[in-house]
Amino acid sequence: MNELESAKAWYVLHTYSGYENKVKQNLESRAKSMNMEERILQVIIPEEETTTEKDGKTKMEKEKIFPGYVLVEMIMSDDAWYVVRNTPGVTGFVGSHGAGSKPSPLLPEEIDQILRSMGINPRKIEMDVELGERIKIVGGAFAGMEGTVTELETEKGKIKASVEMFGRETNAELDYNQISKLDD
Template sequence: MDSIEKQWYVLHTYSGYENKVKNNLESRTETMNMTDYIYRVVVPENEVTTVKDGEEKTIIENDFPGYVLVEMVMSDEAWFVVRNTPGVTGFVGSHGGGSKPTPLLPDEVENLMSRMGITARREEKLELELGETINIVAGPFAGMQGIVTALDEEKQQLSVNVELFGRETPTELAYDDVDKLEEV
């Protein structure tokens, strides 16, 4: 049963390998020409500030060790690519024997994304241009500004240079994570 609509699914991975699985899956998506089926891969994590020895330290903490979220169209080919990515042990909601998994409910997705500071997909299309300065509204760079260096309209992603510690740092963001600068 193939789905023609992109939905969010949960992958089970080896604990501690979530970011490696994310990178592997994003790489496989590109090399196996699955960008029309596999859209976003997210490791559910949050910034946590702790005080140790009188010093404040911010670390990234994994909310659900051993799990990765993937937004995809469930086709046989996409299922095969994701399922056979190194470090993936299976889909949550799959009953084995090659059965397709159950997607997350929209409320579950919205709850998880808001916990991570990622906004839901906006309805209106954001028109951006190369070289444009934008506000980052979600994720680890929220509250900062960046300069658009590349746009991927199809995947609704963009590359942005953010000034961090006096250096320009490139980062990949979803269109939903940015807003145009307010006209003054």
């Protein structure tokens, strides 16, 4: 991981409500036109799909999870901060105390939870486990137990494992960060 890679973080922008899409569009085009694409990496509007039924017809709609807020992944610098905060529709950063102070980024677990709720795997963790392999569970409700891999969902960063509890086999869905390989 290079220096820039480790410096990237997610920040929350406050926008005028209803202008989230416009802010995303403006920010992406400003990053490109001002050569800040290596510093302003991603702009996301947290949304979830909801189902509504009207006149007997089911309709899928995207609903904003945090109306009036946009997430931006960036490498904080004076230039990047200036470009983002002066983007039309941005009223400021959440976590900035004003008077020119830079904002605090989201904690990794906060952004992971938001991205997961949108169906995005926050971090691609490479795990070379195979079906039928025994693994140790290091996090979650089954921490400290061992299991056997029964299913791999690599694009989601998850596995399913069979765990013995109370003399019975139980299926557990686990994230890659909740498991480790057993030492041979």
